[in-house]
Amino acid sequence: MDELMWLTIGIAAVFILEACIYFYWNIWGNGSISTYINDGQRPHQTFKVLQTFKTSTQKIALVEVGEEIWVYSNGEIMFGTKQDENEYAEVIVHVPMAAAKDAKRVLIIGGGGGISVREALRYESLEEIIAVDIDAEMMDLGKRYDRLVSFNKGALNHHKVSTVIEDGRTYVERSLTTWDVIIVDIPEPTERCPSLGRLFSLEFYHELKEHLNPGGVLSIACSTVNLMPEYMWSIEKTLKECGFFTIPFHNFSNKTGVDWGYILASTLPLEPDDIQLKVTTPFLTEGRLRDVLVMPYYLMNKENQGMVQTDQNTVLLDIVKRETDV
Incomplete structure (x- = not known):
């Protein structure tokens, strides 16, 4: 009888232990979906x-939401097959393309x-895109x-597009090429990836300046300005410190409120x-362009x-930490 009791207790203990491990792994641990999709981003x-x-x-999650696909990176929504993504892309691309003297050679980081x-x-004038x-x-x-x-639309497989797997700054520093338009569309630095600050620094902007053709322009993504206005103004101040002439612009999404x-x-x-x-584009009409500017x-x-963000400080990271607790 004692042997049967201890056998039962042993089996129950193993079951409880395995259950605890399972729930820890899938709810709190590295196997948890929350490590791929932050609660606030669900x-x-x-x-x-x-x-x-x-x-x-990074940790990537592909999530189906209705007819859309949302791509998460380290718990945060990176992009998706959404209408507001079309608006975002039109604004960050067509404003600098409209401002540049030429639009033949484009670098997208x-x-x-x-x-x-x-x-x-x-x-039609485009000759090459480096992505x-x-x-x-x-x-x-x-x-x-x-x-x-x-x-x-199969853009990354287009014959005019060359794709490069490399850190954006390292690629620019090694390159002898110059471009008419350079678009920097990367996430803000966080404690998980503080090194992203190097792609917003004064030193990097000097590198980008050396790689612009006469009449060329940069377009820099500045995150959600309704949550972090200082983030955008710090990027602009850094660009001005580098000797650039700057024009801030924005796009308010009626769908998301961002x-x-x-x-x-x-x-x-x-x-x-x-x-x-x-x-001509579906979203960014001439009237909308005036609103954006x-x-x-x-x-x-x-x-x-x-x-001013430099390689030696953490200006943008500090703003992100203060405003979002990331």
């Missing part, structure tokens, strides 16, 4: 996790999803995952009225609060 409607995997730089590349391919992404798996998704390829900020930077003086669209009062009120 879709509000029914969703299905199609795939999760680790790459050399952070082009793994292929959506911004798709927009740049609208220009740089540090993550080979992310670039491969943009090239081969059918639902993303359908959304980006106001995305950007900075246009040029080596030559440039006014908003000088910017005229060269192609007019900064709302709540942002202009914070204009003088930016600081």
Whole structure:
């Protein structure tokens, strides 16, 4: 009887231990979906996790939300096959393409999803796009995952597009090429990836300046300015410190309530009225362009609060930590 009792207790203990390990792994530990999708970033409607995997730089989740695919990186939404993604891509690409003297050679840093590349391919004068992404798996998704390829219209496989797997700064520092338009569309630095600050620094902007053709421009993504206005103004102040002429612009998404900020930077003086669209796009009409180039009062009120980001400080990371607790 004692042997049977101890056998039963032993089996129960093993079961409880395995259950605890399972729940720890899948709810709190490394196997938890929360390590791939932050609680605050979960879709509000029914969703299905199609795939999760680790790459050399990040944790990726492919999530089906209705008819859309959302791509998560380290718990945060990176991009998706969504209408607001089309708006975002049109703004970050067509404003600098409209402002540049020429639009023949384009460099896109952070082009793994292929959506911004798709927009740049609208220009008949275009000769070459270099799309740089540090993550080979992310670039491969943009090239081969059918639902993303359908959304980006096969842009990363286009004959005018060359894809490069490398850190964006390292690629620019090694390159002897110059470009008409350079688009930097990368996430903000976080404690998980503080090194991203190197792609927003004064030193890197000097490198980009050396790689612009006469009349060339930069377009820099500045995150969600309704949450972090100082983030955008710090990027602009850094660009000005580098000697660029700058024009801030933004796009408020009626669907998500997010106001995305950007900075246009040029080596030559440039006014908003000088910017005229060269192609027709579904979202960014001439009327919408004027709205994009007019900064709302709540942002202009914070204009003088930016600081210069260098390789030696953590200006942008500090802003992100303070405003989002990331």
